[in-house]
Amino acid sequence: MTDSADTPAGRPRKRVHYGQGRAALLNAAARVVAQGGLRGLTYRAVAQEAGVTHGLVVHHFGxxxxxxxxxxxxxxxxxxxxxxxxxxxxxxxxxxxxxxxxxxxxxxxxxxxxxxxxxxxxxxxxxxxxxxxxxxxxxxxxxxxxxxxxxxxxxxxxxxxxxxxxxxxxxxxxxxxxxxxxxxxxxxxxxxxxxxxxxxxxxxxx
The missing domain is CATH 1.10.357 (Tetracycline Repressor; domain 2)
Structure with a gap:
């Protein structure tokens, strides 16, 4: 259910699809806030926590x-x-x-x-x-x-x-x-x- 794309650093990141992946992004967002407060909630922080691309988080939530x-x-x-x-x-x-x-x-x-x-x-x-x-x-x-x-x-x-x-x-x-x-x-x-x-x-x- 996942594919991957290389990051600029050459590290593969998983791309998650809509059903399971959306829940994974929401769980990642909750962990980001739990660890660093609401001020630390950014697309990039969620993407890093979930192991996906920044653009995927933007795509899902806008x-x-x-x-x-x-x-x-x-x-x-x-x-x-x-x-x-x-x-x-x-x-x-x-x-x-x-x-x-x-x-x-x-x-x-x-x-x-x-x-x-x-x-x-x-x-x-x-x-x-x-x-x-x-x-x-x-x-x-x-x-x-x-x-x-x-x-x-x-x-x-x-x-x-x-x-x-x-x-x-x-x-x-x-x-x-x-x-x-x-x-x-x-x-x-x-x-x-x-x-x-x-x-x-x-x-x-x-």
Whole structure:
């Protein structure tokens, strides 16, 4: 699925095609930002990280803003798919299983998102896309809480639960200690079980 072209230094670089290659470029962009911050995100840095030509990155994205936006969307999709935030089973024991493994396996994906959150304080024009794309996290959390609880989860509870998960990811990125993340998640699941039981009892009494 790849071919190559020689760079001026004579070192072959792989050319990646649209499907698999686009995801590879997005992953490379996330790693570039995780390593050097958003200021270091250039076409050339992404090309070097991915082992492709500079022109291929330009071809795929066209503008730096498009690269940032698509990388953020990609990292959120990756996180949703690998963290079991929304397993869809309605079982508390399945909620966010694998969160610590996700951080261990691909810290760059998570670091990119936090870098972009901090950058949005300096660049307010990033806030709308941050808000829109993070709504995907909130919506996934609320859908799973609605499956777990006997009543619909309100926005405040949804935000509280997601904030706990988000904080655990950040702490693991900085401090390591995946076992602490797992222990905290067990406590969170216990609290959700207690809440579900209390809400069910209230509904029965009412």
């Amino acid at each position: 503008s730096r803003d498009a690269l940032i936006e698509e990388t953020l969307a990609h990292t959120i999709r990756t996180s949703l798919n690998t963290s079991a935030l929304e397993p869809g089973t309605g079982r508390v024991d399945d909620f966010s299983v694998g969160l610590s493994d996700m951080v261990e396996a691909d810290p760059g994906t998570q670091s990119f998102q936090y870098e972009l959150l901090l950058e949005s304080r300096r660049r307010p024009e990033l806030v709308p896309q941050i808000r829109t794309l993070y709504d995907e996290y909130f919506q996934a959390t609320r859908r799973e809480l609605d499956r777990i609880l006997p009543v619909e989860a309100d926005p405040a509870l949804t935000r509280l639960v997601f904030a706990a998960l988000d904080g655990l990811v950040l702490h693991q990125l900085v401090l390591g200690e995946p076992e602490v993340t797992d222990a905290a998640l067990e406590q969170l699941r216990t609290l959700l079980k207690l809440l579900a039981s209390a809400l069910a009892a209230d509904a029965a009494d009412g």
